[in-house]
Amino acid sequence: MLTERQSLILQVIVDEFIQTAQPIGSRNIAKQEHISYSPATIRNEMADLEEAGFLSKTHSSSGRIPSEKGYRFYVDHLMSPSQLSKQEIKTIKEHFNDRMIELEKVMRNSANILSELTKYTTFVLGPEAYETKLKQIQIVPINQQSAIAILVTDSGHVEHRSFALPGHIEQGDVEKIVNILNEKLTGVPLIYLERVIQSEVVDLLQQYTTSYEQSYELLQDALFGKQASNIYVSGKSNILMQPEFNDINKARSLFNMMESEDQIAPILKMNQDGLHISIGQENNMEAMSQCTLITATYSFGEKQVGTIALLGPTRMEYSKAVSLLDLWSKQMSHSFQNWYKD
Amino acid sequence: MLTERQSLILQVIVDEFIQTAQPIGSRNIAKQEHISYSPATIRNEMADLEEAGFLSKTHSSSGRIPSEKGYRFYVDHLMSPSQLSKQEIKTIKEHFNDRMIELEKVMRNSANILSELTKYTTFVLGPEAYETKLKQIQIVPINQQSAIAILVTDSGHVEHRSFALPGHIEQGDVEKIVNILNEKLTGVPLIYLERVIQSEVVDLLQQYTTSYEQSYELLQDALFGKQASNIYVSGKSNILMQPEFNDINKARSLFNMMESEDQIAPILKMNQDGLHISIGQENNMEAMSQCTLITATYSFGEKQVGTIALLGPTRMEYSKAVSLLDLWSKQMSHSFQNWYKD
DNA sequence: GTTAGCACTCAACAGTACCGAGTGCTAATG
DNA sequence: CATTAGCACTCGGTACTGTTGAGTGCTAAC
Numbered sequence A, B: 001m002l003t004e005r006q007s008l009i010l011q012v013i014v015d016e017f018i019q020t021a022q023p024i025g026s027r028n029i030a031k032q033e034h035i036s037y038s039p040a041t042i043r044n045e046m047a048d049l050e051e052a053g054f055l056s057k058t059h060s061s062s063g064r065i066p067s068e069k070g071y072r073f074y075v076d077h078l079m080s081p082s083q084l085s086k087q088e089i090k091t092i093k094e095h096f097n098d099r100m101i102e103l104e105k106v107m108r109n110s111a112n113i114l115s116e117l118t119k120y121t122t123f124v125l126g127p128e129a130y131e132t133k134l135k136q137i138q139i140v141p142i143n144q145q146s147a148i149a150i151l152v153t154d155s156g157h158v159e160h161r162s163f164a165l166p167g168h169i170e171q172g173d174v175e176k177i178v179n180i181l182n183e184k185l186t187g188v189p190l191i192y193l194e195r196v197i198q199s200e201v202v203d204l205l206q207q208y209t210t211s212y213e214q215s216y217e218l219l220q221d222a223l224f225g226k227q228a229s230n231i232y233v234s235g236k237s238n239i240l241m242q243p244e245f246n247d248i249n250k251a252r253s254l255f256n257m258m259e260s261e262d263q264i265a266p267i268l269k270m271n272q273d274g275l276h277i278s279i280g281q282e283n284n285m286e287a288m289s290q291c292t293l294i295t296a297t298y299s300f301g302e303k304q305v306g307t308i309a310l311l312g313p314t315r316m317e318y319s320k321a322v323s324l325l326d327l328w329s330k331q332m333s334h335s336f337q338n339w340y341k342d
Numbered sequence C: 001g002t003t004a005g006c007a008c009t010c011a012a013c014a015g016t017a018c019c020g021a022g023t024g025c026t027a028a029t030g
Numbered sequence D: 001c002a003t004t005a006g007c008a009c010t011c012g013g014t015a016c017t018g019t020t021g022a023g024t025g026c027t028a029a030c
Helices: A004-020 A026-031 A039-051 A068-078 A086-097 A103-118 A171-185 A190-208 A212-224 A248-259 A261-269 A318-341 B004-020 B026-031 B039-051 B068-078 B086-097 B103-118 B171-185 B190-208 B212-224 B236-241 B248-259 B261-269 B318-341
Strands: A055-057 A064-066 A121-125 A134-141 A146-153 A158-164 A231-234 A275-279 A291-299 A304-313 B055-057 B064-066 B121-125 B134-141 B146-153 B158-164 B231-234 B275-279 B291-299 B304-313
Touching: A004 A026, A004 A039, A004 A064, A004 A068, A026 A039, A039 A055, A039 A064, A064 A068, A068 A275, A068 A318, A086 A103, A086 A318, A103 A121, A103 A231, A103 A304, A103 A318, A121 A261, A134 A171, A134 B134, A146 A212, A146 B146, A158 A212, A158 B158, A171 A190, A171 A212, A190 A212, A231 A261, A248 A261, A248 B236, A248 B248, A261 A291, A261 A304, A275 A318, A291 A318, A304 A318, B004 B026, B004 B039, B004 B064, B004 B068, B026 B039, B039 B055, B039 B064, B064 B068, B068 B275, B068 B318, B086 B103, B086 B318, B103 B121, B103 B231, B103 B304, B103 B318, B121 B236, B121 B261, B134 B171, B146 B212, B158 B212, B171 B190, B171 B212, B190 B212, B231 B261, B236 B248, B236 B304, B248 B261, B261 B291, B261 B304, B275 B318, B291 B318, B304 B318
Parallel strands: none
Antiparallel strands: A055 A064, A121 A231, A121 A304, A134 A146, A146 A158, A275 A291, A291 A304, B055 B064, B121 B231, B121 B304, B134 B146, B146 B158, B275 B291, B291 B304
């Protein structure tokens, strides 16, 4: 599709533009060591590349900047993986050297570290609860009318939910319910909870508690109230540092998008297997039309279920971002294995 | 200090400037209905006000804008409380009509609602644990080497912390510890926890557990690990909507400040009793030199301990902000009373 | 004490000229 | 025939100029 020389020139332009955010002229390209053509030759090639849609100009006599198609080609064919600095590698490895106990902390820290290292905004979508199993249930009455249900999973996740106690439920019944639940539900994967409750717990409740209706109601409220979100975001304001968002209005619309979980969640939940780069309009979102989103799934046990994503300008340091995500997800999977050995 | 007429003019200028963010000229002031002086008179008064430091100009022939001293005088002497709209009152009251169970949720929602209503950034510093008492302690082992400690307080607050299990502690000991803790510590105010443990629990541990050293270590890790922060922030990006932050660099430095809890916390924790307005440089922080921070303490039981704050430009809708905070804190105290009745 | 009138100031805007970086095209070159 | 030197051209950026209009400060009259 592209000649050797065109690829080379495209690569130089993208690499250079990523660094400087300035249109690249033919003279500057010719100056590079590994380029042995005159500016005129390069200009001819650049004209061809522009005609083919890989480059564009900001005005008729400006240098060239990569188009989205140009970035796409760069990402698919030209990009060379960057060597991470020792510092970067160290930071990530240290993060995973700490004993991982609570999954949430790992997620939150991951988001912080990656946004720190990349200077882009980082999203981490925690693993869905497919495989995690219930470890323990606790119900703590707070006063006459309300109580808190606490669920602990074998991934160290603690979820708690407050709910109103049904009128006139008896204290003894609450205890019985908790006992029944722990007996029947410990070790059950969270997604089967409801099913197991229907098949095994309901009968017992009817049998052993004096206020069955209320107990069942309690259970519903306590276990199936709306689940807390498991998206961690870090470095939102990094995006302000990028010169493409010197225009405050672009920054505003992007912030609006980032603040609304409804808009973020579906993008992350697409769960495209492995590493996926989505450039500019490929994102199908107005606010992100100048941004690139790199998503990577990570595996947790057997099924892959979590997603981590970096959001930056289309002029993103692709190779560094990819290398970092790569190292991160390898470490992550590795740590999970150790974790599950226990 | 200021004549009646000067006060009137200052008030009009501040009110007007808060709405428009544009310097106010003498002609525009004279046009207002309740002003019966000619522009020339007003100009003279404005010159005096400027000399006294209440006003300033953006350039030698511009209209006047309030100085920080001007805002200060306005806030202290001229501001009339604004009538909140029915919608605003309704929103706040509905928020408090919902059964309050978890304090955290109340805090988080409060931050969201106030930032929504004011379009400023809202900080809520949750109440310190002075009065809250321990309701229950639970320790859930996750695997051989780690466990999660869960504390529930009578304010519905759930705190959990993961910690490494000391090597070779016996499962039976963990249960014994939990039993001892619950027996001795239930109802103890959190701030006395450590003291009570020293005086009443340590001995028992020595007596009843076979691995005392480890048990004590466990206890330390579980209960006195670093506490989660209790600052809730909402509407950070609202600040971008203010024209004074069209300059992206100002926005950047403010964002940097807001993202660092180390910088926010001390300001909120000053806990100045009641409502306190701190304008521009009064904040003693470079990044906030163009901002006003309104803080209000709210009472929780006997001692006042929580703080809520609004951060906006110095050109803030003071009267609306104050009225909203006022209504909010009244509702908050009122709800707490009901809460404690139980 | 108040106000009309006027000279003055300055930001904002439009117009002009110029510079320099960069292009596209053409014709010369190896 | 691919490559390159040369040159005319384009256009953003900057500096300078003049104009307009909103607004002030001052003075003199009411």
